[in-house]
Amino acid sequence: xxxxxxxVADDEVGLRESVERTLRxxxxxxxxxxxxxxxxxxxxxxxVDLLLADLRMPGLDGLELLRAAKLLTPEVEVIVxxxxxxxxxxxxxxxxxxxxxxxxxLERAHLVRTVRQALERRAxxxxxxxxxxxxxxxxxxxxxxGGSPAIRRVLALVKQVAPSASTVLIQGE
Numbered sequence: 001x002x003x004x005x006x007x008v009a010d011d012e013v014g015l016r017e018s019v020e021r022t023l024r025x026x027x028x029x030x031x032x033x034x035x036x037x038x039x040x041x042x043x044x045x046x047x048v049d050l051l052l053a054d055l056r057m058p059g060l061d062g063l064e065l066l067r068a069a070k071l072l073t074p075e076v077e078v079i080v081x082x083x084x085x086x087x088x089x090x091x092x093x094x095x096x097x098x099x100x101x102x103x104x105x106l107e108r109a110h111l112v113r114t115v116r117q118a119l120e121r122r123a124x125x126x127x128x129x130x131x132x133x134x135x136x137x138x139x140x141x142x143x144x145x146g147g148s149p150a151i152r153r154v155l156a157l158v159k160q161v162a163p164s165a166s167t168v169l170i171q172g173e
Contacts, residue, residue: 004119005029005047009039009065010054010081015104019052022108023115036060043072050118055082055089063089063096070097075126077118081106135159 006028008019013034020030031048033039035057042048051069055062066078080093083104090101099118102111146152154170161168 003027003029004049005031006050006052006115007031007033007039007042007048008052009033009036009057009062010052011035011057012054015054015081015106019106019111022111026112026115028115036062036065039065040068040072043069043076046073048073048076049122050115051076051078052115053078053080055080055085055093063093066093066096066098075122077122079114079118135162138162 006023008016008023008030009032010016010019011034016032016034020032023030031042033042036053037060039051039053040060043051051065053062053065053069057065060068062080062082066080069076069078077099078097080090080098080101081104082089082101085101085103093101099121100114102114154172158168158170
């Protein structure tokens, strides 16, 4: 299995390098971006599993970067960092889809634990999507066309009984 890639976006070079050293020692591949735009460019190039984004950066700030990252690659997990964050900013970041909001100075063990948990969540979400697609293929839901509440209830029932060995007959017009 390849090592997860973490992108650190912060305008403080010392913090970026410290986080990179910490995470590399833990077996992560780490990329750095000096501002939000550079981080967005790195995300566009692909294969970033987790983004650590400073809340206050010149140009594209952390919340704007969070929104753009989630639009570009919805499966990327984002942890927002701030040295001066408010409760309101933390709540807003979480509402926008951030996995967590960490305050500076960063405590190394807490950072590593949070990064691991965020990546574990990402892996579970990706696995869930994969299993959902496989289940849809097995029950033929991909071939059933319809979006009405009635057909959605039927599809939900089909998924519920799909794991059993029983034969199911669906009738209707």
